[in-house]
Amino acid sequence: MPGVDYQSGDLAPGAADRVLDLRSLDLPDASVTLLLCVHVLEHVDDEARAFAEIRRVLEPDGRAILQVPRRRGPTLEEEGGPLGPAERLARFGQEDHVRVYGDDYADRLARAGFSVRVDVFRDELSPEEHRRFGLLHPDAADPHDDRLWEVVTVAP
Secondary structure (H helix, E strand, C coil): CCCCCCCCEECCCCCCCEECECCECCCCCCCEEEEEEECCHHHCCCHHHHHHHHHHHEEEEEEEEEEECEECCCCEECCCCCCCHHHHHHHHCCCCCCEEECCCHHHHHHHCCEEEEECCHHHHCCHHHHHHHCCCCCCCCCCECCECEEEEECCC
16 A cells, blocks of 8 residues: 555564564564554463553554454463463463463453453354354354454553
8 A cells, every 4th residue: 555664573584574573572662553463462471561562662643453362251371380382282272372362351451551442343244244254153152252352552
């Protein structure tokens, strides 16, 4: 799009335009208008540092869309030290996850200083659209709930 400077980032060299670590973003303060982070935070061992870095790089009126895998109930995290891959797979659903977010996700973001707006677009779809797009109904038996969360920074 004209006037848009899009840059992708990934922790793995060569996987994106830039190597970026959410715990220490190599970006100037207040330099990002929109940050899109999809299925990353569940891999980051220092959530507080990642949230602080996202707030630091966002412009005063910037925003971040932070999508994570979710479950009903509270967030589950590693306790008592790092878990091995098999334990992580059993507890979080993937070998390289350090947590699976729960119903308290918006509260965690708010405690980190974000103003949180939750838009669950799939709730606006008909049952036929749910079937067509392969979306689970919010009342489905599957405890994982993939929602799109839009986080707006607080005024500095």
